[in-house]
Amino acid sequence: MERRTFLRAAVAGGTTIAFGFSVTREAIAYPAQTGPNPYGPLQAADANGIQLPANFTSRVIARSTQKVAGTGHTWHGAPDGGACFADGAGWIYVSNAELGSGAGGVSAVRFDGNANITAAYPILAGTRQNCSGGATPWNTWLSCEETDLGYVFETDPWGAKPAVRRDAMGRFKHEAAAADPDRRVVYLTEDEPDGNFYRFVPTTWGDLSTGTLQVLVDNRGALSWVDVPDPDGSPTRTRRQVAGAKVFNGGEGAYYRNGTCFFTTKGDNRVWAYDAVNNALAIAYDDNLTGNPPLTGVDNITGAPAGDLYVAEDGGNMEICIITPDDVVAPFLRVNGQSASELCGVAFNPAGNRLYFSSQRGASGSNSGGITYEVTGPFRG
Template sequence: MRRRTFVKTMAGASAASLLPGLLPPSWWRSFVFAATPARPGASPYGPLLPPDDNGIELPDGFTSRVIATTGRPVAGTSHIWHSAPDGGGCVDDPRGGWVYTSNAELENDTGGVSAIRFDADGSIVDAYPILTGTSRNCAGGMTPWRTWLSCEERGPTGKVYECDPFRRSEGIVRPLLGSFNHEAAAVDPATGDVYLTEDHPEGRLYRFVPDAPGDLTAGTLLAAAVDGDGSVGWMSTSTRIPDRRRATTPFAGGEGVHIGDGVVYFATKIDKRIWELDLATSMLSVAYDCLAHPEGSLNAVDNVTIHAPTGRVLVAEDGGNMEVGLMAGSGADRTVSALLRIQGQRSSEVAGIAFSPDGTRLYFSSQRGIDQDTGITYEITGPFGAATDGNRTVALSITSAAHVRGGSHAADNFADRQQLQICSNADDQYVRRAFIAVPITTARGPYTEAVLRLTARVWNGVPSQIDVLPAPADWDPATLTWDTQPTPLGGPIASFGITSDTDERYEVDVTGHLNRLHADGATVAAFTLRHAQPNGPVAYVTAPAANSNRPELVLTSDPEPAPPAERRGPPGRVPRRRVR
């Protein structure tokens, strides 16, 4: 079926035909099951144990704590936690630690967003508002440039606000992201494109393409148009009203959305589905259908997030069994199970699921709590990285970077630049070297593969060969200069050639070096990047401060040891696409 027939059929469907219990047309269900959807199965973390002191059923090895309660000061602060906590996100704090943001889904301009700041050991050090005076702030999404997008579920006039998570502040409305009943947002780190869901029986999937990544003040809003074979196209749409054209595709109540490894996962609550859109192929399919599996424990879908170290997808329930569902494994072995279940709060909903940047802590809220009025926000710790078979791949964001320059710039610091510069010359005035480092404590070794993912270009397209050398880890990017630069710990461990004057992605194999670091018990991997030739032009490598295509260290390890016998679940991870 071609797009014209497909969208006409769907656009003509009534909202009633999409209500729970009434199946969509048979051809639509045939289309979505062309892929291999997940099925109910056992959890890779093992069975849930009886409720803990906070009323939460968790697998063995996991613990919970309450970090905030509606109407009470957040521990150690004077900030009163808001009612109706909803969507949430986490971001690493350049000062150390991380910040968790939480929307307040309140009416009549009494909503907004609050933030809780944690130090490096997980202790709460501050809490404060970052948006006030809005309505029904439902979900949202964290951006690669460390801002929080808060979405108003305010009917056709709902807006998206961009907020600064790191200080008491007020968000800025971003009108180009559309006016509709906003639910959630997710940013593709490779492009800066923003994907948006609409909570409406005939809501659309939107995509905002910025003129420049990280700048939401200029760009184009698009709506998805899906062919019968699952291929997705995009059509320009209005930023002032919701899209209801026949040429675009309705989705039955858009909810959470998240992006991981080039795949957009989003939920639709009326037909109780988790969808996956592969950005490399532009193909859409259903990852899981609750209605097709009434025997499964997951029977409602809302917020979505991804555990980056394992690629596992988490789904919060709006009501249902008050669970956080877990989709793990790959291909025909992909299963859905319960990661946790809240007891005694069946009239509430689970919201705001988000991991700390290192993937060791999960945050979420029970929006209405025990008394249907008092929201409770929790933190879960445990062995989230556990896997029971299949290789484990972890993509670690480079957290420290700077380049240095000789001559008259020998005392200058360049840590805040979005591009690291590399140049060689007989005159030190023009020589530049780059340094990058990343903690590796969350990635279990030894490694079957270790790859530096770098985005780079060269001045005027003059081919350049860049050497990668091992560096000490005891340098601070904020104070690094030519005069204080560390001496490499040895000769080149790898090299790569740059030939284009436009950004291209490079993968540099550093497996041997990472295994040596692992054997030595190192906690940080640090590298020097310098020209291999004596007189090389300026090469530019995208830095952590950039809005997209930031550098990563991707580590793959062998399967972990077999778990205890009671953990029978088929584990694994969502397949990862290599970025080239």
């Protein structure tokens, strides 16, 4: 019997739960297995040192410590999480700066409908270790501080409104955020070896100033959401306040689509799938459950219109891997000569025909060596 004829298996706390998903184009039978890249094999490295499938090309959008072409804005060091926002016929790409000591923040690059850069500017400054984050349905960017007792900041991609610190979303080592407009919650990951998976329930959807922070609890395989008594995490950290909270080894990226929040954990090289419709948890990818696993050092994650997931590597062999709706995982691109860096900030423009990402430390291996790229090609619609 072929593997995909089986129901997906969820493995949580030593308990295996089988279940099926409905009416989506998500994966058919977790966990994903190694297979061919749907776009074909990677070609020789281009002038930017990037190996891509045939008919795909790359260009450099910005380099840390240098002015973005055609603008007066100097690109930040250590670029990390990012997202795209529609802007008329064009779009805006926002990028975090994972820098400490108040040097963190977020910058934005604006493109016209022909992908020409028309502006670049800061939208958040003076923060710490802005790692990942997430876009909201009301077109703001949630920038998360990956530091003990870190905050979430809500920012304006257009730079017209000042950034606002969202204390109600809790203080912990934030990594990523993924908005779920169906249940009107925002999922949050925590980058700790014993981290938790959270959701924030705003009092009013579209307003993150007040609400309830909850944590996912696993009671012998039965999942539930429990309020965190003290979201400010002091003196007891949020991940230690609720008995039975499900532990995740180093939460990283998060991406929501069609009733499922996909999120990654770097400590065990997994991509998880939280089925919010049925309140169930599955492992969408695990390098220990995949033959000749191409994906290691899992980090940022995003999705394409065709239903494919794209997962960036922190380490590994500097690849962005694709996970297709029929559960095939394969390298989509590989960056050469930058082994002391990590890939991050994966995001598609609104049309889904341009992919943005950064090499956080570039070839130099230092925060000042970051490079932000764009990949163009025949992405599946």
